[in-house]
Amino acid sequence: AQSVTQPDIHITVSEGASLELRCNYSYGATPYLFWYVQSPGQGLQLLLKYFSGDTLVQGIKGFEAEFKRSQSSFNLRKPSVHWSDAAEYFCAVFAGNNRKLIWGLGTSLAVNP
């Protein structure tokens, strides 16, 4: 069955520090992968997506993610975190045969000034 695992429930970083959020997926076919961000009380905003091609994808707000098929991972990175990046981050895989997004449980990011 398809699944997404985000091993880190909560991460705290200092402003200006680098960030990496982990995501592992289980999906038999070529995955379509997404990272979304959710601020408190808000909906989900797409940060970036991977469908095919270059395995390093750039997104909005300075985020990037790298697809590694051998590790079934799609980790999100940012070189320098800003206080406004504090939010909940969700990794998702599109299960094409079922036409739905399968979600990780999210990683809550706190940023210390």
Add this chain to the structure above:
Amino acid sequence: KAGVTQTPRYLIKTRGQQVTLSCSPISGHRSVSWYQQTPGQGLQFLFEYFSETQRNKGNFPGRFSGRQFSNSRSEMNVSTLELGDSALYLCASSSGQINTEAFFGQGTRLTVV
């Protein structure tokens, strides 16, 4: 272009009542998906409608139902509300093609008392 609009933003209902939530997708989008988000279960897929037809359904009881109108607007109905139905209900709009992203509304926060 306008984003995904969900109404109402907040609802408080009593156990046993029923509720209807509304979602207006982005103009031109024919697919609307619904998700339930709770702290314990994360984001779970409810169903997807495409061109007025339910194309896929998640593992929710029959108390959860939906429909889509000819203008692609969608409604979700929950009958005989239970305390456990308290959640943020998110609607996602997309073109419906397999490799396109979903755009989310801000959600409807339902509280059942």
